[in-house]
Amino acid sequence: MAIRFENVGIAVRDIEAAVAFFTDLGLTVLGRDEVSGEWADTAVGLDGNHAKIAMLQTPDGSGRLELFEYIHPDAIDTAPTRPNEIGMHRVAFAVDDIDEALQIAARHGCRPLRGVATYGDAYRLSYVRGPSGIIVMLAQDLRRS
Numbered sequence: 001m002a003i004r005f006e007n008v009g010i011a012v013r014d015i016e017a018a019v020a021f022f023t024d025l026g027l028t029v030l031g032r033d034e035v036s037g038e039w040a041d042t043a044v045g046l047d048g049n050h051a052k053i054a055m056l057q058t059p060d061g062s063g064r065l066e067l068f069e070y071i072h073p074d075a076i077d078t079a080p081t082r083p084n085e086i087g088m089h090r091v092a093f094a095v096d097d098i099d100e101a102l103q104i105a106a107r108h109g110c111r112p113l114r115g116v117a118t119y120g121d122a123y124r125l126s127y128v129r130g131p132s133g134i135i136v137m138l139a140q141d142l143r144r145s
Helices: 015-025 038-044 098-107
Strands: 008-011 028-036 050-057 064-072 090-094 117-119 123-129 135-141
Touching (some): 015 050
Antiparallel strands (some): 028 050, 123 135
C-alpha cells in the first residue's frame, strides 16, 4: 500500500483571520469552499456538518493546511493547547528569516509563547500562539543562512 502525507486540518474560530495570518507568512490559498451534506457528515462523523474551508499550500508545494470554520454544529471553544499536552498541538514551518516571520505574526496580534531559542549552531526556533490559539512553530535553519 502506498501512503503519502496530504494535509493538516485545523478548526478555527475565524477563517478570514486565519487565512490572512498564514498567507502573510507566505502560504498560498489553493481553494475555498463551503461544505455540507450527507457526504460531509459521513466523512467527518458529525451530523449536520456545515463548514467554510480553505486549503493553503507552502510555496515549495511540500505542505498543505486545511482550515475550517464550523457553521454547524457550533464550534466548541477549548482552552489553548499547551506544548506538553497529548495530541495534535502545533504546526511547524521552516522560514528563511525568523525575525521577519515574527514581525508578520505580531501584525496579526500573535506573539511567541516565550521568545526565540537557539538550538546549537543549527536552528533559531519560536513557538507562536497563532489565530484561534493554534501553536505555530517557526524554525530558521542557521546552516542555510
